[in-house]
Amino acid sequence: MSQPAFQRDDYTEFCEGVRRLTGIDLAQYKRPQMERRIRSFADRRGIAGLPEYLVALSADRDALEGFLDRMTINVSQLWRNPEQWDRLGTTILPELARTGTIRAWSAGSSYGAEAYTLAAICRRVAPGYKVEIRGTDIDARMVARAREGRFSADDARTAPRAELERAFDRDGDGWRARPELRMMVRFAAGDLLRDPVSPGAYDLVLCRNVVIYFTEPVRDDLHRRLATALRPGGYLMVGSSERVSSPQAFGLATSHPFIYRKS
Numbered sequence: 704m705s706q707p708a709f710q711r712d713d714y715t716e717f718c719e720g721v722r723r724l725t726g727i728d729l730a731q732y733k734r735p736q737m738e739r740r741i742r743s744f745a746d747r748r749g750i751a752g753l754p755e756y757l758v759a760l761s762a763d764r765d766a767l768e769g770f771l772d773r774m775t776i777n778v779s780q781l782w783r784n785p786e787q788w789d790r791l792g793t794t795i796l797p798e799l800a801r802t803g804t805i806r807a808w809s810a811g812s813s814y815g816a817e818a819y820t821l822a823a824i825c826r827r828v829a830p831g832y833k834v835e836i837r838g839t840d841i842d843a844r845m846v847a848r849a850r851e852g853r854f855s856a857d858d859a860r861t862a863p864r865a866e867l868e869r870a871f872d873r874d875g876d877g878w879r880a881r882p883e884l885r886m887m888v889r890f891a892a893g894d895l896l897r898d899p900v901s902p903g904a905y906d907l908v909l910c911r912n913v914v915i916y917f918t919e920p921v922r923d924d925l926h927r928r929l930a931t932a933l934r935p936g937g938y939l940m941v942g943s944s945e946r947v948s949s950p951q952a953f954g955l956a957t958s959h960p961f962i963y964r965k966s
């Protein structure tokens with residue numbers, strides 16, 4: 704339901720307040736979804752309006768962390784979109800392995816499912832090669848979880864069983880990445896919209912299911928910066944329903960659907 708006109712600016716002020724408190728700029732995210740979620744959280748907590756919600760968040764660190772947790776949607780899965788991993792495993796990774804060390808970045812890594820899936824596939828298709836995978840996410844709690852490398856049975860629902868068993872140990876009802884996988888990945892908190900990128904630092908950048916929440920100009924600028932982080936000949940993989948809107952402008956050529964090669 705749309706908000707009455709007199710409430711429109713309280714959203715902008717709320718975003719500015721959250722930016723002052725946390726450095727996270729909610730105004731960069733698509734307003735309709737974000738605003739609906741924020742208003743419904745406030746509502747469920749019995750808080751009358753956004754100015755009051757901002758006061759409550761300013762006074763209570765736990766409430767603020769809980770709020771941020773809910774804002775950044777962390778859904779992920781091992782071997783999410785298996786067709787993407789097939790493409791990576793059959794063509795891209797073997798090609799990258801021929802050049803020596805594979806340096807990869809899981810940008811918006813959530814609790815690490817994407818980074819560990821990549822690590823598992825690298826061990827299979829490029830055994831003996833040095834692989835360094837960095838995962839970053841704005842949500843520090845997800846980063847802490849990612850470092851543990853633990854996944855539920857549901858997280859593994861689309862994982863090929865043989866590959867899963869080769870790289871993960873049983874952990875109660877779920878799975879834990881083997882130590883050799885955990886040595887290949889490093890996780891850190893980071894804001895993709897604000898942190899500087901190191902030009903040419905990576906052979907492979909994965910940024911999947913992150914930009915769906917961003918406005919189009921913010922999304923395009925992020926894709927441009929991710930392209931900068933690739934060395935010539937490196938690859939960017941986006942989500943299976945996503946695309947880079949003007950790849951040539953960022954020095955990228957479409958290599959496969961959802962995969963771009965830096966020229």
Ligand SMILES: C[S@@+](CC[C@H](N)C(=O)[O-])C[C@H]1O[C@@H](n2cnc3c(N)ncnc32)[C@H](O)[C@@H]1O
Nearest residue numbers: 775777778779811813840841842894895911912
């Ligand atoms: C839906 S998950 C995607 C996880 C994984 N890439 C995948 O495809 O399964 C989106 C992640 O993006 C993170 N995120 C959102 N905004 C971000 C930002 N500005 N900087 C870094 N991470 C961000 C969220 O915290 C969340 O964990």
